[in-house]
Amino acid sequence: MSSSTRDDLIFKALADSRRRAILDLLKDAPRTTGELCEHFGSTLDRCTVMQHIGVLERAELILVRREGRTRWNYLNAAPFQEIHERWISPYAAHAVEVLSKLKRDLEGE
Template structure:
């Protein structure tokens, strides 16, 4: 993912709380679609599958079929790329502002 428009599917996927919950579970270990459905009894299987589809389109989940089961694996690389491209840049800016503030407080001019 190299351009801003390529980042859009990632932001879309991360925007929904349930999709973030699914990623949190997959961070622990790969899970079958059935296991994910059991983890979210308030959602029907179709809804879980729709969320997984959005996550796959964003390359956040890699699905592999093994026999009759579909195993879902977390791919954290797109999240790292978002961090490197967006979050670290803004964090660096915030740190420079805090550094200036500290300097101003340590060296008052009046």
């Protein structure tokens, strides 16, 4: 899979608030598919939750491990690290540099 295609899958997966909610739940601890379905209760049926999990899995934002009939879903932090390194880190480094310069200027160094 090309980098561009993978990026598209990731950003499309993150575009939906319900999928971000699933990722927020997995950030705290791995969850079974049943636990994720229970969390959404009456707002989403099991089939819809499974579709959202499928989108996250194809984007490699979650990893799935099966134990018998139980399906455990884990947050995959690697794509988030890659996004941070590509899109956020260069701007954050510049912001720190600007703040350091401001501090030096204010302190008269």
